[in-house]
Amino acid sequence: MNLSIFFEPLPEELFGGTDKPKSVGGYLAPFIHSFPDWRSAEVVLIGLPEYRGTPDATDLTYEGPNRIRQELYRLMKGTGSWLLMDLGNLLPGIHLEDTYLRLKEVIEILVAAGKFPILLGGSHDLTYGQFLGYEHLSKTVNLVMVDSQPDMAHVEDTAPDQHHLHRILLHDPNYLFGFSHIGHQTYLTDTTTLAAFEKLHFELYRLGQVRQQMQEMEPIIRQADLISFDVSAIRHQDAPGQATANPFGLTGEEACQLCWYAGQNDQLSSLGFYGYRPEFDHRSLTAITLATMVWYSIEGFYQRQGTLDFHSNQFLRFSVGFHDNPNKMYFFKNRQNEKWWMQVDDLSGRRPSLIVPCSYQDYLTAADGEVPNRWIVMQARL
Template identity: 55%
Template sequence: MNLSIFFEPLNEDVFVKLNKPRTLGAYINRFVSKFPDWRSADIAIIGINETRGRYTEEVTETTTPSTAPARIVRKKLYTLHKGSGRCQIVDLGNLRPGITLDDTYLRLKEIVEVLISHNTIPIIIGGTHDLEYGQYLGYEHLDRVVNMVTVDSSVDMTEDTSAAPNKKQLRQILMHDPNYLFSLGQIGYQSYLVEPEVMGTLEKLHFEAYRVGEVHRNVQEMEPVVRLADLLTFDISAIRHQDAPGYEPANPFGLTGEEACQICWYAGLSDNLTSLGIYEYDTELDKRRLTAMTIATMIWYFMEGFYHRKNELNFDSKQFTKYAVAFNEDNPDRMIFYKSKSSEKWWLEVEPLSSEKASRIVPCSYEDYLQAIKGEVPNRWILTQARIG
């Protein structure tokens, strides 16, 4: 497939001064005059200057801000020093928006589908958060269920049909036919920004949701949540205004920039995760380019995490130590845990209620193992078994 027809090349004049030795700008192969060989790349950067998702009425033309978000993020990202290990990364340029917003979703779907089919991870710099719908559609061809994690201060699942697209894309994902979403993890939401009915829907569907205070208390507990995901989307509004002022409405509360980078590091480390989308950056509100630097650093941590992956997916190998936890002498049931000998990460095997369905091995934390030893059933086990059925 000729992906170049979907993209606008970058202006090389912007990047001439960024090609200093040992910086990412010297290593990333960019689409300027010749489209880069994405098939041999580990990661592909994609910019999308699409903001029609912010409007409640149909807008026929894109309303790109005077300074495109992806362009500003690139200028910060390319100045960062390359990490350890190899660096096979391409920048495909900016995706040409469709005639309608739905056309843009479908274009993004095609791009994501092709890239992940060739084991190239797209990093999408948006654009409004509703573009995650197109990112999600890129997994439809896999013919299996997928897991998704979204980091956001709110939950974009309103039932208000007149709301802007970037306030209801999660409902669009849930209503999509065929339905191939197995789990959804919501990280960093703030209760006073979310309709109670929406949280009730998440609970009924046995999805995981973590308030921003829970992330503050123990960001390490977000690692298993992220490790389960096939795709991760990040709304910049999840980050407090002090660390990322480039979004509206302004919010003094949220994740710190450090916590955002930690989550992206976890995503990069995950052997399951195959796409990352970062959305809702408004350059007009980012006068000192602090948000751009925060996003660039998040992407740097994701890339660095990727090049530290352990390929820990074969639980029958000698890479893992297997633990069987019995609840009591009268109960023959056992809960099976796996611990990686190299990364020391934990997994939990969940048996289905129906004998016709297969068990699933899902990421967990050491805290889940300690809870099982005490004779308590971890909430992660309960939610997973409920989804399996």
């Protein structure tokens, strides 16, 4: 399919060249005069200048994706081949729902072709379009969202960017296997929403937990098929360019750490950054923060290891027995990067065993005779 019909080219005066050949801008192929051959790329950038999902969508600056690009292009290229292409900005549909469907079609094509799209939004409700792109891939998916609060407001009296998560969870057909929310702040979050998520066996990690146990976030991100990152999860000091700026939140360094984890995830097939409002971004500080986050995502992508064979010499296998149970729990440790995995057997016997990401702490918990919470949650989803 000709993807070029969905995109508008980038302005030549901004992206027509670079005076630093070793910079990101010197290595990627942007859509300026002719649409690049995306089939020869590994990572593709897509701008989403769509804000109709916000409650104050009038008189906005729609240059958010381009502002992020300007800062990203200036950064120095990292390791790896960096086969990176910038497809330009997605043309908004006549209606907001049309934009969702356009984004759905683009994501579906790119993911099916094995490309890694990075989305530069745009309001956070565009996550719904990103999610729709997985509907026809004949598989269930895991969604990880980084946000200051779950967007689960009542549909009838709120803007789409405040209830899009509600639409995702109720979408039919249901192909969402797991959902994890990272970085919510308790004083911004309805306790009934948290209780409902726990009943659905979703994993929620408040800001304090993320900050105290950053390494424990790595297995959560490693099991994601798609990730949605709202800039509101970052504190105002590092990202003032947002509609609901807050003095509390992730630091820029912590946000980059999560993006590094995301890039390294072999399973991750799309990553979206949302909520950037350039009209609030004095001195482009937020654009710089987001550009650096994108840089770490791409750099992490080129540290991926590919297909994992848990029966090869690449992994050490550990078995943990329990004194009152004849069954054993199995763990695998990657010799190269020391990442841990855990085997979860379906107790009903209806499904084959799963090997899922875990942490070293999960292994220590099992070795002490306790069942790790991660195993319990995964067992409940089977």
